Structure formats: structure tokens, C-alpha cells
Amino acid sequence: xxxxxxxxxGGLHGLSAALQAARRGMxxxxxxxxxxxxxxSGATAAGVRTLGRDPAxxxxxxxxxxxxxxxxxxxxxxxxxxxxxxxQVAEDEAAMEKLRARVEGLQARGMSHEELIGxxxxxxxxxxxxxxxxxxxxxxxxxxxxxxVTIRAFRTAALAAGVEMHEQCAVTGLSRREGTWIVTTSKGxxxxxxxxxxxxxxxxxxxxxxxxxxxxxxxxxxMIVTERASRVVAPVISAxxxxxxxKQTDAGTLLIGGGxxxxxxxxxxxxxxxxxxxxLALDTTRRLFPWTEGLRxxxxxxxxxxxxxxxxxxxxxxxxAEGLIHDFGFSGHGFQLVPSVGRVVAELAAEGHTETDLSxxxxxxxxxxRDAA
Amino acid sequence: xxxxxxxxxxxxxxxxxxxxxxxxxxxxxxxVASLLLRHFGTARLTPVSQSPRAPYCMMGVCFDCLAVIxxxxxxxxxxxxxxxxxxxxxxxxxxxxxx
Amino acid sequence: xxxxxxxxxxGPAGMAAAIELRALGLSVLVADEQPAPGGQVWRxxxxxxxxRLAGALGTDYARGExxxxxxxxxxxDYRPETQxxxxxxxxxxxxxxxxxxxxxxxxxxxxxxxxxERPVPFEGWxxxxxxxxGAAQIMLKSGGFMPQGPVWLRGAGPLPLLYxxxxxxxxxxxxxxxxxxAPANRAQALRHLPRxxxxxxxxxxxxxxxxxLRRSGIRMVKGVSEVRAEGDERLTHxxxxxxxxxxxxxxxxxxxxxxxxxxxxATLSLGCAHDWNAGQRYLAPRLDTWGETTRGxxxxxxxxxxxxxxxxxxxxxxxxxxxIARRLGDxxxxxxxxxxxxxxxxxxxxxxxxxxxxxxPEGRIPDGLMVCRCEEVTAGRIREAARxxxxxxxxxxxxxxxxxxxxxxxxxxxxxSRLIAEEHGIEAxxxxxxNIRPPLKPITLxxxxxxxxxxxxx
Numbered sequence: 001x002x003x004x005x006x007x008x009x010g011g012l013h014g015l016s017a018a019l020q021a022a023r024r025g026m027x028x029x030x031x032x033x034x035x036x037x038x039x040x041s042g043a044t045a046a047g048v049r050t051l052g053r054d055p056a057x058x059x060x061x062x063x064x065x066x067x068x069x070x071x072x073x074x075x076x077x078x079x080x081x082x083x084x085x086x087x088q089v090a091e092d093e094a095a096m097e098k099l100r101a102r103v104e105g106l107q108a109r110g111m112s113h114e115e116l117i118g119x120x121x122x123x124x125x126x127x128x129x130x131x132x133x134x135x136x137x138x139x140x141x142x143x144x145x146x147x148x149v150t151i152r153a154f155r156t157a158a159l160a161a162g163v164e165m166h167e168q169c170a171v172t173g174l175s176r177r178e179g180t181w182i183v184t185t186s187k188g189x190x191x192x193x194x195x196x197x198x199x200x201x202x203x204x205x206x207x208x209x210x211x212x213x214x215x216x217x218x219x220x221x222x223m224i225v226t227e228r229a230s231r232v233v234a235p236v237i238s239a240x241x242x243x244x245x246x247k248q249t250d251a252g253t254l255l256i257g258g259g260x261x262x263x264x265x266x267x268x269x270x271x272x273x274x275x276x277x278x279x280l281a282l283d284t285t286r287r288l289f290p291w292t293e294g295l296r297x298x299x300x301x302x303x304x305x306x307x308x309x310x311x312x313x314x315x316x317x318x319x320x321a322e323g324l325i326h327d328f329g330f331s332g333h334g335f336q337l338v339p340s341v342g343r344v345v346a347e348l349a350a351e352g353h354t355e356t357d358l359s360x361x362x363x364x365x366x367x368x369x370r371d372a373a
Numbered sequence: 374x375x376x377x378x379x380x381x382x383x384x385x386x387x388x389x390x391x392x393x394x395x396x397x398x399x400x401x402x403x404x405v406a407s408l409l410l411r412h413f414g415t416a417r418l419t420p421v422s423q424s425p426r427a428p429y430c431m432m433g434v435c436f437d438c439l440a441v442i443x444x445x446x447x448x449x450x451x452x453x454x455x456x457x458x459x460x461x462x463x464x465x466x467x468x469x470x471x472x
Numbered sequence: 473x474x475x476x477x478x479x480x481x482x483g484p485a486g487m488a489a490a491i492e493l494r495a496l497g498l499s500v501l502v503a504d505e506q507p508a509p510g511g512q513v514w515r516x517x518x519x520x521x522x523x524r525l526a527g528a529l530g531t532d533y534a535r536g537e538x539x540x541x542x543x544x545x546x547x548x549d550y551r552p553e554t555q556x557x558x559x560x561x562x563x564x565x566x567x568x569x570x571x572x573x574x575x576x577x578x579x580x581x582x583x584x585x586x587x588x589e590r591p592v593p594f595e596g597w598x599x600x601x602x603x604x605x606g607a608a609q610i611m612l613k614s615g616g617f618m619p620q621g622p623v624w625l626r627g628a629g630p631l632p633l634l635y636x637x638x639x640x641x642x643x644x645x646x647x648x649x650x651x652x653x654a655p656a657n658r659a660q661a662l663r664h665l666p667r668x669x670x671x672x673x674x675x676x677x678x679x680x681x682x683x684x685l686r687r688s689g690i691r692m693v694k695g696v697s698e699v700r701a702e703g704d705e706r707l708t709h710x711x712x713x714x715x716x717x718x719x720x721x722x723x724x725x726x727x728x729x730x731x732x733x734x735x736x737x738a739t740l741s742l743g744c745a746h747d748w749n750a751g752q753r754y755l756a757p758r759l760d761t762w763g764e765t766t767r768g769x770x771x772x773x774x775x776x777x778x779x780x781x782x783x784x785x786x787x788x789x790x791x792x793x794x795x796i797a798r799r800l801g802d803x804x805x806x807x808x809x810x811x812x813x814x815x816x817x818x819x820x821x822x823x824x825x826x827x828x829x830x831x832x833p834e835g836r837i838p839d840g841l842m843v844c845r846c847e848e849v850t851a852g853r854i855r856e857a858a859r860x861x862x863x864x865x866x867x868x869x870x871x872x873x874x875x876x877x878x879x880x881x882x883x884x885x886x887x888x889s890r891l892i893a894e895e896h897g898i899e900a901x902x903x904x905x906x907n908i909r910p911p912l913k914p915i916t917l918x919x920x921x922x923x924x925x926x927x928x929x930x
Contacts, residue, residue: 035862042870128470148870152860167862227447227878227914228420228467251873252420252467256917265743266561273910275558275566276575279923286921291470293918296447298878299909374601374725378642379616383523402507402519403615411617414706415600421848425705427600429845431607432512433505433913434588434735436846436878437598445571447878447914451610452553454507 003029003164005349006183006192008171008206010034011041012147013327013334014198015154016342017349019075021196022161024350029192030163031185033170033202037151040200040334043303045223045245045257046147047236048336050113051086051139052102056312056360060340062113065141067339074339076160077153080146080250085235087126089136089288095240099137113139128232131288137240144236144247147335154338171199174210181210181323194349196325201304203314203328212321213368215309219332220262220271220302222278226295228252233289242284254295256285259332262302271302307331308366315341315361317348320370325349326363375411388457399455406431406438406451413463416440416450420467439464474926475499475549477796478565478578480556480738483511484536484782485774486584487543488789489796490550496797500548501576503567507552509540511586511774512606513782515613525616528641530634532782539786557911559583559738563769564926566911573919577926580769580796584789585735587775590754591883592627592730592833593841593851595700601707605729609635618644619725624710626699627729628653629830633681635727640688648691648721650699650712652730653830661829668825671818675825693719697835701726731830734776737880741908742767748901752779753832753886755905761813762795763788771796783819787812837891844884846877854888858895865889865906878914881906 003026007018010032022028032038048068053061071079090096103114115138117125122136159165166187173184174195183190199206204216229252236247243258260281262271278300285292308314311331318324327345330337347354377384377400386401392412399408406428409416415425416438428438431451440450441462446469450461477493479486482504493500510517514536520526521537544550551569558566565576589604596602605625611617618639623646625632636646668675685692693714701723702709710723733754736746744765745758756778763771773792774785790812798804837843839852849872857871865888868874874888875881881888885906893903 035864035867037870038866152871155861224917225876226917230467230469232470267743275560275910275920275923276925279573279920279925282917282921285917293916293921294444294446295468295470295917296878296914297911297917297920298880298914299876300911301909374620375611375617376620377616378618378644379523379525383616385519400615402516407611407614407617410611419846419848424598424848425600426598426845427603427706429598429603429607430589431603431610432588434879434882439878445916452505452555454553 001029001188001190003027003190003192005194005196006031006181006190007196007198008183009198009200010036010165010167011039011198011200012037012151012154012338013330013341014196015151015158016338017196017198017327017345018163019154019158019161020342020346021349022158022163024346026350028163029166029190030158031166031169031171031183031190033168035167036155037147040303040305041151042147043223043301044147044335045247045255046145046150046335047086047245047247048081048143048145049086049139049236049333050336051088051137051142052238054312057337058111059357060337060344064337064340065113068145068336069141075153075157077149079150079153081143083141083143085138085140086142086238087122087136087138087235088238088240089122089129089133090240091133091242093134096134099135099240103137113141115140126233126235126237128291129237129288130290133288142236146250171206171209174206176322179323194323194325196327196345196349198327200328201306203306203326207318207326210318210321210324211370212318212324212363213370214314214363215366215368216329217307218264219305219307220264221257221259221305221332222262222273222300222302224256224278224297225299226254226256227298229254229295237288239284239288243281244284246285246289253298254292271304273300273302305330305332313341313361314363314366315344316358316363319364319367374414388455390455390457390459390461392461393463401455403455404451405440405442405453405455405459405461408455408461409438409440409450409463415463417463418465423466473501473574474577475501476578476800477501477580477582478503478563478576479582479584480565481511481584481586481774482506482509482543482550482552483584483586483774484513484539484785485789485792486511486582487539488786489582489584489773489793490548491542491546492790492793493796494546494548496793496802498797498800501551501578502548503551503554503556503565505553505555509543509550510536512610514540515610520613523616525612525642528638529613530638555913557913557915559742561742561767568913568915568919571916571919573915573922574924575926579800580771582771582773582792582796583738583776584774585738585776587732587734587779588882590730590733590832591887592728593837593843593887594728595841596702596707597728598842598845599701599703599707600705601703601724602701602726602728605632605635605727608725608727612638618642619727621645622647622721622723623725623727624648624650624721624723625727625729626650626652626710629729629731630678630826632727632729633678633685636690637681637684640684646690647723648693649685650693650696650710652699652833655695657829657831661825664825664828668822670821674822730833732775732779733886734778736776737882737908737912739765739772740905741910741912742770744770749778750901751827751831753890753900761791762798763792764795764799769799780820780823784816787816787819791816837887843887843891844874844877846879846883847873849874849884851891854891855895858892863892863896863898863903865892865904868892869906875906880908
């Protein structure tokens, strides 16, 4: 089977790259070892957030933000996105000072997506937050989407664009011959001049198979879902200097996370919840939202995601394996970037270059000696 | 729906509980789900479509008997023996949160 | 708190294991959801044996009191009204006692969590007035509550016969029984009769129930289709189609039962290997002769190991106790082991006969039928999601919310897997089951935050 591009990994980044490459007229196949969205994409809180982004990610994040507001144009579905805004609260003056410095720095560079608000404005924005706060940074155009609706919409759009999709199809080897990658899988061999490595937590493994060993860490952030409750909170809430992400879904369930880590299961392929760690991490939630005390936890989980040294993703051509494009390492905050990173990666696949500055995402910073592999 | 064949000494002591603000006599060792079933024939309205539901399995695996017991929402009433002075309410729709 | 063994469940298997382990000098903590020991089968036996219920509930019920008494005296740390909401390898058992969460550490864990009635959706099964036969029997055992008319039973299996017979013995009334079992199964079952005769007493008991029911004048309906519960806010009628003719009868209670299935949420969540029972269409943990799962130190006994009934549960509890002691370094008394194994073999003699007589129902599930009671997801919606992706229940769960409610898939799990298998044209057992996400039972955020941790977990 011969294609113009083969995408490895059926998470949202793989789907987005496959969709947008196919829209550029490429013949694209996507292989997924498990099923679409099985890992990080299905385990995400689906925050659509420019708030508090690393400056290096901001151009891609602001581009993505515009697309989220017109997501129907890209995938024919809103992906459950609501622009409820995101709030990062400061529980004390020291935290507020950090927020102020950040927002003023952004404004000095001509960026106005973050605003500072005081305690009273915060109170009227989130009346249900009864814990003491001195103020917040606020991004009214941010919000959250539904991860499963998003996966489904990208899948449907990619299929309509002609992407050939193979689930339960595990990659076993990559070799390069005369300008073409030969990718062997559990469902036969695929050939393509360009391979897009969007394998999330397993991206280093794919890179190693391609002769480009990389240093990649793993993240397994835990999430809590409660029973359905009456509507009380609209924006997505985080707190400066705290591990908290708090939102209420369309179904009324509360989704509580913030990066507290689970443990790797002994099969090495999935993560498990560590209740002792989770129990110790509920302080901020209880301080800001004391009424959560009696809410029933219905489900918890830990996703599997690749993380890098400085938490910035790896996006761009491999420096050592020709025709291999890396697209991973989002370190737990890649959901919002799906439309714009897919655009860049598709451009690289189709044109071989892009105008977008990818220097901050160059794989060089995590390359290992080939011998060390 | 249900009526006991036991009486007198066989029946065991009665306890008084508050069901939606009214005093109701219940039996010691009876569960709250049993009382709701006898008293109303239902336990709750679902949070999705506000449909009435009654206790279905009585052994802790269906969660259709969720009720507000002593202010605690979403309590599995089939696992909760009645106790004197207990306050019981049916849970209608998505649980409310007390801010 | 650290003990040698934590047992989850104080039914026949859990009690038998606790007694045996204590006799071997091991420390035991037993956590159970109910206020008194006995499990579902011997629920309330200590209280009921002193009442007129005892005679109607039968000698198989009354004899449970002896084991309960031995259990209460065995020196186990017995925790009634306690939910187990998580088990972690190591072993840690997370308890919830009156809203207070704590962790018990142990060298081995025995899951004796029994069974639940097989959820088989039918039109109207969510209406108030419809409940399981097991639920009605729990009402009987917890206060002598009798069903008030008109009362109908639908389904198949020994339990509806037993329950109807108990109600009649107490002077109660059952208006009709709709038997949903297929007549063809009787021929299949006869092949297993010779083995079943090893336990002729049980067979004779079943035959006696049938005779008494026939003599009682209860309306017996067989070979029907499209059984429905009707009503607006609650049940008012039961309807069915008999010989092509629609039938309708007033009903205040419709009690349903389609057999029982092992409770497997805990073993599934721990990644134990399971095997598919094709005839009964359930998963059961893969166990060695001691009842040890593929996770060393984790044991299962009772109906959770595969449906076997009360005597099999007691025997398996004893065997698991010996197996646990063996794993913890004790020598096993060969005579005891042989005795438990003989008991188990005898208790399981009628099982192939009963399984063939009452296989899992296979009738077509209409698209409009509510499959997931919690999130209110229909069969049609599940089929649609199944067609869109890989044959994986987790994908369907993500797409439809089926299995995401508080029961955590206990009511819809097998039906979802079955619908996926049908859509993909694969065998029922090959569609897998939901990934079980902890907690095993919902726990409040406040209880989790206040979790008392054992020192080594810091």
C-alpha cells in the first residue's frame, strides 16, 4: 500500500495532521495501534486555553484559538466548544503579582488575550467560587470542548477528506529505501515518502525505530469526574502556582485535574490512578469550592502522554531521519493546539517547509546519541 | 406495592423518621430504599430526562435508589438501614450543590 | 491497619474463608456492605429464623444461621456497612465506613463479592413497579414484605420459582408467571441430567416447586414474545404476544429475573485474566484450584468465581482460605483440601444442567430500548456508535456516555458488548468489556480528601 504520507498515531494531533494533509491533496493513511483517541486525546480535560501559555507556543495557540471559534469550517462540527472563558485565580498578593507581570508583559508585546480582573469581578464571574481570592487573569475567548465529540468530528472529517484509517494496527518497524519509508505493521506494510510521528507517549519508540533516538518523558496526569450536578460553574478555572484545573461539563459533571501524576501500570502501556496522591492533591479544590465536599466521584483515570525537558512540544522534521516529521511531546497541554499544529505539519508534509517559526520545537534539544539507543 | 406479614414481637421495634418533612414510621433494620418503595413507590427523578425511578436491585448495583439522607445527596438508600430521627428526601434530577 | 488477609464480602464464601483462616491462626478483616452477615442468600437469617418467615424461606435458608454464628465467633475483624471502593496491588483495600475513608493493608485479599442478577433490558424495565425478583426477595428477607397485587413475574431460572413458592407459603398472591425460557433448552439440558443426579435432592426440590406452582392456580404463560411493562409514571400493565395475539394484564409489580452473573468489576479493574462463559455469556476471573487470580495474592471465592450457588460458595471459601495460607507460607492439610474439593464437586453437579436449561437470553434488542439506565442511552444509539469505530466498548462509552453513570456499567456493560459484537459480526465474548475506572463504588470528594493513609503509602 503506497501513500503520499503515513500518520502514525490516531490521537487528535495525528487526525488533524492527516485531515489537513489530505485537504492539500495528499493521499494519506493513518495507523493507530489501539483505537482512535484511546490515550491522551480521550483522557484530556479538553481545555481550549491561551491563558498562561509559554510565549514560544503563543503564535500557534492564538492561531488555534481563532479556529476553535469557527471549528465547523474545519471539521463540520463545533466539537462541543463553548467560549466560557478561562480564569486563573490568585489566592494571594504574591500570586497576583505574577499574573500582573505576565499580563503586562503580553500587553507590552501587543497581545491582549489575557485580562486582569479584581476580586469583585471574579466573584460575579464565578459566584460559586467561595474561597478567598484577590483577583485573576481572564481569557474570555477561551473555554473548553468535548474531547469525544472532537475525536469523532476529526475522524469523520478525515474520512471524508479521503484519509485511510487503520485501527488496531501496530507499527513494528520503519526502514527507508530510495526516498520512501517502509512501515511494517500488524496489518501489513505501508509505503510513503513522508511519515508523521504523532504517537504521543510512544513517539520516542517510533523515532527510535526510524533511527532517531530521542529523550522523552512520560506524563500520566490524573482526572476526577463527579456525578452530574446542577449548573454552577461556567468558565474553566485554574490557580496560579497550584495544581488545579476545574470545570463543569455540558452533562453537569465536574472535571477536576491539574497535573497530579498517577503511576505507570506494570504492563508499561497504561497508567493507573494513585488514590493516595490524589487524596493529597484536593486542597485547592476544597479551599476554592468547599461545596464539592459531598460530591460523589464516579470515575477517575490517568492518561498517557509524552513530556519534554521544557514542556514545549517537538514539531518539525527530524534532523537525522529524512522524511520523518515529529508531532508530539505536548506535555499535557496540546488539546487547544490541534488545529494549528495540524496545519503546520500538513504544510511540512505537502510542501517540505513552512513559514511558521518552529525553532522552539526543534527535536535537536532532545536528541540522544545514536549509539545510546 | 409491599406489605409485611410480620407483626407484634416478630416485627421488631419501630422507628420514626422524617420523610420529606413528614413523620413516618419505619421498621428497624429496614433499608431506606424499602421505606421509599412502600411510602412513594419511587425514589428519584433521573438527572438526564427527569424520569421517575424506583429501587430496582435492592443490593447496591443499580443506583436507581439514590436519595438525600441526612443531607447527603446520592446516597444508595438500599444500603442504608433506617435509624430513628433520620431525614430522608427523594432526589429529583441532577443533585444540587449547597454553596 | 494491617492484617494478614482482607476479605471483601460476608456472604457464604467470605464467612467460610474467614472461619478457616482464623482457625489457621491468621488475622482477618472482613468488609461487607450489609448491616449483618449472610450475603444476599442468607440475608437477615439471624433475625428471620425467629419469625414465621423461617418456615417459608425454607431449610436451605435457615441453615445459614449456623455459619453466621461461627463467623461472628471466629475472631475476624468484621466491618458491616462498609464499602470497598478500590483495591490496589500491594495489597491495599480502600474502605468507606459511614463516609470515612481508610486503607487496610494485607498480605492477601479474597474477593467474595458474589453475584448480581443479569440485567436484561426489555420495554418498560425502568418504570417504577418493575424490579428484580432478587430485589423483591430482599424485601421479603428484610421485614417480611410481601408483594401487593396484581403481581407478575417474568423471566427464567430457579429464583422466580423459589420466590413464588415462598410467597405462596406465606399466604401471598402471585397473579402470573411469564416464562421467557426457550422450550428447546429442555432437550439440551437433559444431556446433563446424569451428572446432575449426583445432587438429586436439589433436582427434587426444583420439581416440587414446579408442582406446587402448577397446583396453586397461578396463571403460567409460556412461549411468548415482546413482554413489556406499560405505564406512564409507573407500571399499570404487563403485555405480551401469545400465539400471535396481543395480551394485556393489569400489574402493580412486575418482577424480572434472567439468571445471575459474577461480580467482576474489582478483578477487571486489577487487570486479572478472565474467561468468557459462552453459554451464560459472562466473564469470570481465571482462577487456579485455590481460587487465586492471575495476580498473585488476590483470590476470588463464591459466585464471583463463576455461578455455583451457596454450597459451592462455602466450599470455594474454604479452598481459598487454604490457598491463601499456602501462599503465606503454611502447609496445607491435604484431608481438608480433599473434603472441600469433594463438596465443591457435588455442589457443581447440577450446574451444567441448570446452565443448559437457562442459557443467557438471545432475543433481538430493539433500537428504541433503553440499555444504559443511568445515562439513558438506547440500543440504537449504541449500535450507531459501534458501527463507527473499532469493536471496543470503551470507544462506544466515550461516544455515547453508556456506562459513565454511577452504576459504572454494572447494568449495561454486557448488553453494550453484545450489541458491538452483533454489529461487527464477531463472537459475543470477543468484544471485551468496559475498562473499569476506579473508584469501584462512588465516594465523596470530602471522604477521599480525608483518606487515612497507611504509613508506607506516604
